[in-house]
Amino acid sequence: MQLFSCPFCGERDETEFTFCAEAGKTRPEPAAEVSADAWARYLHFDHNPKGATREVWLHATCGEFFLMERDTVSHAVSGSHSLRRPEA
């Protein structure tokens, strides 16, 4: 079992969390001009880095979306940040 840290709740079991997306992906706009290829790349293609990465996760029990910095090799989590501005 691994503990993840929710910016609102603190440390909780990994089973309470759901991966949402790699951070930094920008939805292509305007929608009417986005090609099928561009939309498919946005939906289905990730960088999937080996090592340090920044991802958006959901703490499902409290509903908090947040940014997690972790290492895909060691699984070590180096930070969790609220997506709110200013950070609450």
Next chain:
Amino acid sequence: MRKTMRDRGLFWSPAPDWTTARIDGDAYSVRRVLGLGQALVSGDLDAALAELMPAAPEISLWSVAAAEPFAVRIGRDRTLLVSPGPLAAAPGWRNGYVATPCDDAYAILEISGVALREIVAEGTSVDINAGSRSAAVLFAGVTVLLYRIGPETARLHVEAPLAAYLWAWLEGRS
């Protein structure tokens, strides 16, 4: 009569008669609490509490609620108001928040006894001594709101359709 469809009703845990259901296990007992008012609030929680439940304490994971009314914190923008009876909260957005009466949406199971901590340790891996602002936690695989109303009495608010499953889980450990 020939069966043409599988009866999925037999798949689910049968619901007990909640008015009389009780589990008496080794050093603990469980009952369903009926009659309390509940309302989900989203948005500006300070404004909502000031209008709907002034001076009601906020209850977090494993903290002790002395008596209704109180607000069980779910998330950053969401709380569950618990009152002695149905809450007169009109549904809909106003003043930055929305209140949704949901008296029957959550079943409230109350666990009492010296075995309480042992049961909680079996149901969830959360460190109750570390505390947490949100009372929402995975318990026996389902999301519940977990807090206490006394040193050895805890309540679980679980979505009503999952109550029969959670009841069966609690019976199964007795």
